[in-house]
Amino acid sequence: ADAIVLGISGSLREQSSNSRLLSSIRGLLPDGMKLLLYDGLGRLPHFSPDLDGDDARPHEAVREWREQLQAADAVVICTPEYARGVPGSLKNALDWVVSSGEFLNKPTAVISASPHPGGGSTALASLMLTLNMMSASIPPEAAISIPFVSKKLGPDGNVIDAKTLTSLRNLVQTLIRTVHKG
Numbered sequence: 664a665d666a667i668v669l670g671i672s673g674s675l676r677e678q679s680s681n682s683r684l685l686s687s688i689r690g691l692l693p694d695g696m697k698l699l700l701y702d703g704l705g706r707l708p709h710f711s712p713d714l715d716g717d718d719a720r721p722h723e724a725v726r727e728w729r730e731q732l733q734a735a736d737a738v739v740i741c742t743p744e745y746a747r748g749v750p751g752s753l754k755n756a757l758d759w760v761v762s763s764g765e766f767l768n769k770p771t772a773v774i775s776a777s778p779h780p781g782g783g784s785t786a787l788a789s790l791m792l793t794l795n796m797m798s799a800s801i802p803p804e805a806a807i808s809i810p811f812v813s814k815k816l817g818p819d820g821n822v823i824d825a826k827t828l829t830s831l832r833n834l835v836q837t838l839i840r841t842v843h844k845g
């Protein structure tokens with residue numbers, strides 16, 4: 664069976680630049696690897712430990728989120744920065760898997776993108792603190808922020824900037840090596 668890369672966009676916006684960047688990863692994957700996009704961020708309930716106990720029946724959306732992470736050989740998260748932080752819906756999803764441990768040793772690449780010069784690097788740093796706390800395996804070359812993103816995407820949402828394509832290609836290659844190291 665094909666190896667699965669689970670793509671998670673931190674933006675719920677229909678025309679999201681982060682979702683578009685994430686989709687562009689599909690064309691960079693080698694044969695035998697496929698990108699699945701997780702689309703459940705908006706369906707997850709607000710995390711509370713009260714809903715997460717042994718006696719509570721797991722919410723359907725939470726079960727689906729955890730199963731998709733478990734089935735993934737690698738994860739790519741591409742997120743905007745909201746008010747210098749990780750968007751609440753993405754952080755909420757991550758809070759649901761702190762104690763269940765799906766990110767333990769999971770090969771993970773992280774991208775932030777913004778039309779602003781900072782590229783969302785503050786959110787990226789915060790996201791990495793959270794994922795490192797959960798012992799995700801994030802190789803140093805698999806964490807990038809992309810400033811001025813609106814100039815780097817064409818009208819169809821394809822990546823039109825050569826440097827950005829090279830960074831994404833390097834990120835994917837690094838992620839693949841991490842998967843193979845097991």
Ligand code: FNR
Pocket residue numbers: 674675676678679680681682742743744745746747748776777778779781782783
């Ligand atoms: C933003 N944006 C933004 N950008 C940034 O670089 N740093 C920031 O702190 C913020 N804060 C912020 C808050 C809110 C509420 C919004 C709606 C936007 C701008 C943001 O980067 C821009 O809207 C991106 O296009 C969002 O990514 P998507 O939705 O295109 O993937």
